[in-house]
Amino acid sequence: MWCAVALIGALIGAPATRAELPKKLLDGLASSSAKVRIVAVSNVARSKDPQARTLIEPLLADEDPAVRAAAIEGLGRVADPAALAALKRVAADQDETVQAVLKRVVPALEALVIAIYVGEAKDLSGGAFPGLADKLRKDIKSALVAKLGPGFVLIDDPTKKSYGATPINIRSITRSKDGRTSFLEVKCELTLVEMPGNMLRAALSSSAAVGVEGEISKRLEPELANDAVTACAPEVASDFVAYVKEHSRR
CATH class of the missing domain: 1.25.10.10 (Leucine-rich Repeat Variant)
Structure with a gap:
């Protein structure tokens, strides 16, 4: 004792x-x-x-x-x-x-958990590669979960008081070529919203490339577009995380 x-x-x-x-x-x-x-x-x-x-x-x-x-x-x-x-x-x-x-x-x-609404994604590039917008949204959500940690929760209801991303856009897709290398550049745009209305826009782009010529290059374009979105999503999420953490004063 x-x-x-x-x-x-x-x-x-x-x-x-x-x-x-x-x-x-x-x-x-x-x-x-x-x-x-x-x-x-x-x-x-x-x-x-x-x-x-x-x-x-x-x-x-x-x-x-x-x-x-x-x-x-x-x-x-x-x-x-x-x-x-x-x-x-x-x-x-x-x-x-x-x-x-x-x-x-x-x-x-x-009450300390901060809610984040990940808004709908839109493809404003003409829809040449179906499903890219949904992939971008899914990849951004996965990156946010990994970066934010358990003090934050992602929700799909924009009516709740939360930080939000509305919209997530694929702004444009550009094709280019340099010798044997074909490039596909995907430009993404994210609008960050801190309820009730402070806004910050972030525009990012990512390129994917393949070193082949001819018809095979054309057939590979959907894969290149997916690769570019996959590379773009973590960067968009990083900007989102930095903004939310700064404004939530965690």
């Missing part, structure tokens, strides 16, 4: 700086004393360490309901919406205190 009290005193008496986390707080999180684990969770939550969420989440499965409740409180203090997945996995916890804390913390974290 003395060791537990001594460790609690050490945890309370020292600020939880990043350099001290490995020794004092990690030991506290793994302590055999529930009281020490609770204090350690509180200190980790207040530390602003980027690993705080992942350090606290395992204690959601602690055998002591007071520790589980403290872990939920700690995740609420960390204020990282990525914790929602772990919290939803313990939604059926039978302890009344745990349930009371969950009912308070989960809605608060859900």
Whole structure:
């Protein structure tokens, strides 16, 4: 018991700086004393360490309901919406205190999730290659998911208050040739909208090429167009991510 009290005193008496986390707080999180684990969770939550969420989440499965409740409180203090997945996995916890804390913390974290509407894509180039607009939209959504992380959610309902991209256009497709190399350049245009109305337009282009001549070059054009869209989408998504993160002040 003395060791537990001594460790609690050490945890309370020292600020939880990043350099001290490995020794004092990690030991506290793994302590055999529930009281020490609770204090350690509180200190980790207040530390602003980027690993705080992942350090606290395992204690959601602690055998002591007071520790589980403290872990939920700690995740609420960390204020990282990525914790929602772990919290939803313990939604059926039978302890009344745990349930009371969950009912308070989960809605608060859900309110921090930033919604993004990915608007409809249009091909304004004349539709020479069917399906390019849908492919561009799909590729941009995939790139956004990879770049934004769990603090953001993509939605398909533009009526909700959200950041939006409306529209995503394929502006033009240009053919050119340099010797044996045939080029296809796809120009994309994205309108970024921060509700209720601040707008920023971004125009990007990407080229795909194949070094063949004659009819085979013509037959390969649909593949080149798809390659160009695939290359263009991550760049469009990068501009979108930078804009949203700047304006959401995350």
